[in-house]
Amino acid sequence: MKNEHTDRYPIERLTTWIGSVPSLVLHSIIFFAFLILSVSGIFSWDLMLLILTTIVSLEAIYLAIFIQMTVNRHTESLREVEADVDEIQENIEEMSEDIEEITEDEREEEHKNSREDATLETLARDVRKILADLEQLKRTK
Numbered sequence: 502m503k504n505e506h507t508d509r510y511p512i513e514r515l516t517t518w519i520g521s522v523p524s525l526v527l528h529s530i531i532f533f534a535f536l537i538l539s540v541s542g543i544f545s546w547d548l549m550l551l552i553l554t555t556i557v558s559l560e561a562i563y564l565a566i567f568i569q570m571t572v573n574r575h576t577e578s579l580r581e582v583e584a585d586v587d588e589i590q591e592n593i594e595e596m597s598e599d600i601e602e603i604t605e606d607e608r609e610e611e612h613k614n615s616r617e618d619a620t621l622e623t624l625a626r627d628v629r630k631i632l633a634d635l636e637q638l639k640r641t642k
Contacts (some may be wrong), residue, residue, distance in 0.1 A: 516571050519564060532553070535552070535553050537548050
């Protein structure tokens with residue numbers, strides 16, 4: 502599975518590889534090779550330790566720099582994500598306010614419609630009463 506972020510930054514690929522099992526195996530082989538070279542007499546102990554500690558120290562220095570660069574890059578990426586989250590949160594708050602306004606408008610409309618319905622019902626009742634009165638007047642004539 503390829504990671505677009507590590508593909509863009511070779512330093513991140515390097516720090517990812519160094520934190521892997523193949524890297525552990527390679528470093529172990531190198532340390533054992535130095536030990537064997539020293540035990541077999543090809544290098545003296547002092548020379549082997551000098552070379553090995555120099556290599557390990559330089560590697561540690563560069564790794565610390567690479568790791569810090571990766572941390573800095575990830576921190577910047579997290580800041581961008583944080584800004585996106587803040588923007589989304591603001592949009593949600595605005596949408597909530599809009600929904601509240603719409604709900605309030607709907608309640609007002611319902612209230613208005615219910616008043617209109619009551620008025621229409623009263624008018625219909627009055628009209629029926631007037632019609633009944635007219636019918637009664639027609640019969641009495």
